[in-house]
Amino acid sequence: MEQKGSSTGKGRGRDKEFVREITPQAVDYSQWYIDVVLKTELMDYAPVKGCMAIRPYGYAIWEKMQELLNRRFKETGHQNAYFPLFIPQELLQKEAEHVEGFAPEVALVTQGGGEKLSEPLVVRPTSEAIICDFYSRWIQSWRDLPLLINQWCNVVRWEKVTRPFLRTSEFLWQEGHTCHRTEEEAEAETLKMLGVYQDFLEKEMAIPVIAGRKSERERFAGALRTYTVEGLMRDGRALQAGTSHNLGQHFARVFDITYLDQDDSLKHVWQTSWGVSTRLIGALIMVHGDDRGLILPPRIAPLQAVMVPIISRNARDEVLAAARRLAEMLQGAGIRLKLDDREGYTPGWKFNEWEMKGVPLRIELGPRDLAAEQVVLVRRDSGAKETVPWAELPRRLPLLLEELQEDLYRRALEYMQERTRSGGDYDEFLQVMERERGFFVASWCGREECELKAKEESKATIRCIPFDREMEQKNCIVCGRKAAEVVYFARAY
């Protein structure tokens, strides 16, 4: 791990206790992750396996994501709507490949009101089926197109192995479902929304991603083509951060979604669907976090700064009054700032608490600062301190937050680049996947046989076929035949 154990970081004895609270990444990355989500109060386990409560601090992050994504969805012409939780089983079964893909993990309701239902209801694992059923009635004319709708909802997938945020039986997400007149328009929409995800991830979440197409094997059940953005976590494993599907006319045909075109002929629509989920909270944790806990990028952080007053017997009221005045002023200037004026906790305790929770900036105000009309600013990511006069704060704070945001992105990008190998033969590929992991860029013949062989022997899968990467080698890394594509391999969550 790049981040050193906190016990060696600053040479303070107290850090030992800290290590006991959150398992260091280098000791056990999975345990570190669990410790972080529980101790920072992002979630709590539910009595039902694979389910969880998203606690206020975690939900605040989700709300921030929703806000920033909604803005983008609306800018690209989409409207929000809501569709039902229950899907008649018969509807889900219409698209053969779709049902095959999802049947193993659906929850089925067979009873209601104390009586056996005449037809079982599926709890939506995704909403293509129910939405297509509506769309077949809503769309009549070419004038009804394009239809651009998104919904925010929960979905249920009966997963065998679960992990908070990354893979839960129930999760929150958004799913966009659009209909278009032409294949080209649908393809353009699919790629546009993938671009929206990439932009959101990189600009707001400070998470660099590789964008590309999924291999045939990894394609969404029922889709023509699936596109993806893939991030790299700090343990070298990849995470599918968002997907965008060109559904072609597969669903339109079985659900009979047709429109009368200008040339007086009846045509099937071309569809897309795309989604991101609360899994992104997991990505946020794993891309930026360190041994002390979360590090939240300022644009997505529910709290961008926390002000800790340091009071002493003789300067108590004065310090608190100045802190309140400053806090109000900065909140008024649009900074998401909390004044932590709780009594009974020492400043050191508060420092550690907010560091663990990943608040990007800390503002200290004590008797010495009061006299000099200044504060001490401390960055969560680097620990760097600076003193800033009160009058400068409204200017300095936004700048510093922006710098921090950029630094987090740059740090994550550098990590991803360092952990992206290209070239090398199959043996080297196997070794990399066994040891340091990360991305391995290689040429591939395009045959599923090789994809499966690589997976079996390395546990790595083809994460995506990137849009903008030149093929460096002429032959498939697995079989040595003439290569058709360049692909990113990685072990994935």
Added chain:
RNA sequence: CGGGGCGUAGCGCAGUUUGGUAGCGCGCUUGGUUCGGGACCAAGAGGCCGCGGGUUCAAAUCCCGCCGCUCCGACCA
């Protein structure tokens, strides 16, 4: 679904080998002194010992069954 680990106070654990009616640290409550990197003192509150059955005068402890969590492997956002 296969393999390992763990279920005792909110959290972390001891107690289980050898049965005798539950303890420690942190946290929590109240009062006081403190406050520039996890403060201190005092007094308190808090337990179906995962669930069900069995053995026994007596079970956290022994036996049988089940459930849950977690980690590692095959599927998914």
